[in-house]
Amino acid sequence: METRRIHDISQPLRPGVPVWPGDTPFGGEQTWKMAEGSPVNVSKLTLSTHTGAHADAPLHYAADAPDISSVDLEPFLGECLVVDARGVGELVQPEHVPDLAGARRVLFRTYDRFPHEAWDEAHTAIAPATIAKLAEYGVLLIGMDGPSLDPQDSKTMDAHLAVLSADMRVLEGLVLDDVAPGRYELIALPLPIVGGDASPVRAVLRELA
Numbered sequence: 294m295e296t297r298r299i300h301d302i303s304q305p306l307r308p309g310v311p312v313w314p315g316d317t318p319f320g321g322e323q324t325w326k327m328a329e330g331s332p333v334n335v336s337k338l339t340l341s342t343h344t345g346a347h348a349d350a351p352l353h354y355a356a357d358a359p360d361i362s363s364v365d366l367e368p369f370l371g372e373c374l375v376v377d378a379r380g381v382g383e384l385v386q387p388e389h390v391p392d393l394a395g396a397r398r399v400l401f402r403t404y405d406r407f408p409h410e411a412w413d414e415a416h417t418a419i420a421p422a423t424i425a426k427l428a429e430y431g432v433l434l435i436g437m438d439g440p441s442l443d444p445q446d447s448k449t450m451d452a453h454l455a456v457l458s459a460d461m462r463v464l465e466g467l468v469l470d471d472v473a474p475g476r477y478e479l480i481a482l483p484l485p486i487v488g489g490d491a492s493p494v495r496a497v498l499r500e501l502a
């Protein structure tokens with residue numbers, strides 16, 4: 294049997310999971326309870342589309358752009374490169390991008406320890422020039438552990454606009470603490486939420502054979 298190790302790089306979704314300031318807190322509530330005589334347990338969720346590990350749709354940063362149910366799944370599935378970008382400062386710059394050796398999906402680790410319990414107001418972001426460089430190399434998807442490609446206080450969304458013009462896909466909120474830099478198989482499919490500007494993903498990295 295195949296035994297390639299799988300690293301779960303998703304945040305556990307639970308009440309209290311840190312969300313963007315002012316955004317909808319995660320809520321789960323049981324609607325049918327076995328404890329009250331129902332034959333099954335069922336619950337409802339309340340959450341922002343940008344909760345935990347998630348994929349942005351172009352619709353998040355451009356009006357009339359594709360929603361998350363319309364995007365091609367190819368970028369979210371396949372070989373990727375995990376890059377150690379810890380300690381780079383405010384922005385991951387082009388010089389922090391190593392030789393991609395043909396990788397078409399690139400994930401940046403910026404945290405020593407992912408902040409599971411508190412929102413990080415001052416996360417590392419991605420320089421637009423870095424996205425342009427990745428696009429030149431044919432990269433389909435950029436991912437990171439921080440909550441946004443752009444700084445929290447950005448009004449111009451330069452990194453997201455660079456992604457828009459390169460038609461790249463985006464993963465944010467990945468937990469890369471226990472993953473060594475290098476190549477893996479990425480599996481991080483968004484849900485087909487019609488009209489959705491983003492979707493949570495169950496993101497995993499599988500070691501290559």
Ligand SMILES: Nc1ccccc1C(=O)C[C@H](N)C(=O)O
Pocket residue numbers: 313316341343349353440441442443465
């Ligand atoms: N939830 C929000 C509410 C307001 C403004 C931004 C967000 C975001 O989540 C930003 C995001 N994760 C991004 O794609 O950069």
Ligand SMILES: [Zn+2]
Pocket residue numbers: 343347348349440441465491
């Ligand atoms: Zn997002």
Ligand SMILES: [Zn+2]
Pocket residue numbers: 349440441442453463465
């Ligand atoms: Zn984003």
